[in-house]
Amino acid sequence: MHIVIMGCGRVGAALAQTLEQQGHTVAVVDQDPTAFRRLGSSFGGRRVTGVGFDQDTLREAGIEEAGAFAAVSSGDNSNIIAARVAREMFGIENVAARIYDPRRAEVYQRLGIPTVATVRWTADQMLRRLLPSGAEPLWSDPSGGVQLAEVHTSPAWIGHKISRIQDETGVRVAFLTRLGEAVIPTSQTVLQEGDLVHVVMRVDEITKVEAAFAEGPEEGGH
Numbered sequence: 056m057h058i059v060i061m062g063c064g065r066v067g068a069a070l071a072q073t074l075e076q077q078g079h080t081v082a083v084v085d086q087d088p089t090a091f092r093r094l095g096s097s098f099g100g101r102r103v104t105g106v107g108f109d110q111d112t113l114r115e116a117g118i119e120e121a122g123a124f125a126a127v128s129s130g131d132n133s134n135i136i137a138a139r140v141a142r143e144m145f146g147i148e149n150v151a152a153r154i155y156d157p158r159r160a161e162v163y164q165r166l167g168i169p170t171v172a173t174v175r176w177t178a179d180q181m182l183r184r185l186l187p188s189g190a191e192p193l194w195s196d197p198s199g200g201v202q203l204a205e206v207h208t209s210p211a212w213i214g215h216k217i218s219r220i221q222d223e224t225g226v227r228v229a230f231l232t233r234l235g236e237a238v239i240p241t242s243q244t245v246l247q248e249g250d251l252v253h254v255v256m257r258v259d260e261i262t263k264v265e266a267a268f269a270e271g272p273e274e275g276g277h
Contacts, residue, residue, distance in 0.1 A: 057121045059084065061107030061137045062128030066153065068093035070125060075100055082116035085128075108137035110144060123149035131155055138168045193253065200258055203229055208252045211271025217244045224267040226256040 056079050060067050063085040071081045071094060082101035083094065091102040105112030107128060118124065124141035126134035131154050138152040151169045154160040160172035194203040212220055217228050217240040231238040232251035238244070246252070256264050 056080075056123060057082070057117050058123045058125065059113065059116045059118050059121045059141070061085075061124070061126045061134070062153075063087075063090035063093055063102075064127065064129060065093065067125075067127045070127065071100060072098060080117075082121075084112060084116050106133075108133060108140045110140065113137075113140065113145065118145050118147065121145075121147055123147065124151075126150075126152040128153075131159055135159075135163050135168065135170075138163075139166075142168065195258070201255065202258050202261070203253060203255050204261070205232075205251055205253050206265060206268045208246070208250075208268045209271040210248075212246050212268070213248050215246055215272055216242070217246060218242045219272065220246065220252075220268075223273055224254075224264055225260070226254045226264050229253050229255050 058074055058079050059082045060071050060074075061084045063071075063083050067083060067085070071083050075081050075098060080100060081098075082103055083091065084103045084105060084107045085091065086104065086106060088102075088104045094100075094102065101116060103112060103116045105115070107113070107126065118141060121141075124138065124145075124147045126137040126141075128134055128137075134152040134154060138150045141147040142150045151171060152163065154163060154170045154172050157172040160170040163170045192202050192204045195201065208220075217231075221228055228240055230253050231240060231244070231246075232253070233247065234249070252268070254264065
């Protein structure tokens with residue numbers, strides 16, 4: 056897929072490099088030509104100097120054959136304008152905009168533009184580390200009945216297999232975050248110190264699941 060990215064700051068450059076490594080073609084738009092240095096010499100995509108919400112600039116970046124558009128410049132207004140131009144003028148369905156002001160992000164979400172509120176995301180991540188008790192929802196299905204959440208896990212579970220945790224808590228462990236990387240557990244995966252546990256569970260069972268993870272394994276279990 057061809058993807059256009061507006062903004063070649065740290066996020067834009069990292070996003071461009073990752074997408075290209077995954078086999079996508081990428082074009083990066085920035086008003087400052089020196090910003091493209093962040094892409095490195097190995098980047099094979101297009102570097103387009105210009106305003107990211109200008110239609111001619113977007114055409115130069117290949118927006119007309121693009122499958123997705125990301126607006127990650129340092130300006131909220133520029134990001135949302137560019138995202139709307141990509142969606143409304145060029146019909147791009149997969150559009151996302153980075154927004155620093157979380158109040159604005161809520162407004163734009165209602166307009167149908169998926170937003171990543173940088174400040175809120177960072178604050179949520181910090182709170183999750185500072186106040187780790189309970190379950191932090193990451194995703195809910197449209198019916199609201201099933202939830203993917205990070206669950207605070209008692210240190211007593213460390214050294215036990217994920218399969219045992221699943222058997223005793225009655226939920227599916229979707230993945231672990233280990234040293235900043237996502238790990239999909241197998242039947243032999245053992246919980247290590249520092250692992251963050253992400254589970255899929257029914258919303259009406261959250262309290263029971265939280266308690267099971269907080270209490271640790273049953274005595275005499277295998």
